[in-house]
Amino acid sequence: GAVVSQHPSWVICKSGTSVKIECRSLDFQATTMFWYRQFPKQSLMLMATSNEGSKATYEQGVEKDKFLINHASLTLSTLTVTSAHPEDSSFYICSASAGGANEKLFFGSGTQLSVL
Amino acid sequence: QKEVEQDPGPLSVPEGAIVSLNCTYSNSAFQYFMWYRQYSRKGPELLMYTYSSGNKEDGRFTAQVDKSSKYISLFIRDSQPSDSATYLCAMKTGNQFYFGTGTSLTVIP
Numbered sequence: 001g002a003v004v005s006q007h008p009s010w011v012i013c014k015s016g017t018s019v020k021i022e023c024r025s026l027d028f029q030a031t032t033m034f035w036y037r038q039f040p041k042q043s044l045m046l047m048a049t050s051n052e053g054s055k056a057t058y059e060q061g062v063e064k065d066k067f068l069i070n071h072a073s074l075t076l077s078t079l080t081v082t083s084a085h086p087e088d089s090s091f092y093i094c095s096a097s098a099g100g101a102n103e104k105l106f107f108g109s110g111t112q113l114s115v116l
Numbered sequence: 117q118k119e120v121e122q123d124p125g126p127l128s129v130p131e132g133a134i135v136s137l138n139c140t141y142s143n144s145a146f147q148y149f150m151w152y153r154q155y156s157r158k159g160p161e162l163l164m165y166t167y168s169s170g171n172k173e174d175g176r177f178t179a180q181v182d183k184s185s186k187y188i189s190l191f192i193r194d195s196q197p198s199d200s201a202t203y204l205c206a207m208k209t210g211n212q213f214y215f216g217t218g219t220s221l222t223v224i225p
Contacts (some may be wrong), residue, residue, distance in 0.1 A: 032211055091157065099211060107162075108159050109158055110159045
């Protein structure tokens with residue numbers, strides 16, 4: 001299957017700092033990328049959908065000024081958690097699709113964020 | 117009512133057993149059906165991708181889709197301890213994906 005690379009896999013930061021997570025599609029052009037948050041033993045929670053070259057669409061309840069998403073190219077999307085607080089600690093996962101009705105969805109390996 | 121319903125389990129089976137995982141859905145617009153396997157603290161891995169009603173086999177895995185009943189299944193034959201993971205069903209319409217909550221599976225050696 002296609003490869004989606006997500007970095008870093010683990011990050012620890014101090015409260016108040018910002019953290020950037022990168023998601024890259026390595027062998028296909030990702031027209032659409034999705035960002036999820038996952039708490040232990042719970043399902044994926046969609047945070048936002050980003051299409052290359054346009055602003056991300058955020059799900060209800062997700063603060064767009066706190067979770068900045070950039071999808072500047074067909075192979076790269078970034079999620080920046082601004083002024084992180086301990087309650088932002090979570091597992092963040094990106095996924096990417098080439099778009100089109102029958103295109104599959106591939107996931108990155110996830111990023112565990114711990115805010116002290 | 118959720119778009120996709122999946123029993124969260126947990127499900128525990130002995131090694132070698134046949135495992136049946138199921139999801140139901142309510143939206144008849146869903147056209148594509150997927151199963152993902154997720155190990156703890158890892159991203160989901162695509163296992164099966166199907167479009168039409170019927171069965172699709174890949175090694176020990178068989179995906180079954182019944183569009184008339186809005187029901188999909190994943191069967192795992194000769195289950196192994198390495199199959200212990202959370203299994204997510206997913207469905208697609210247009211460019212939107214909808215996920216089940218996941219079923220936690222443990223295969224006991």
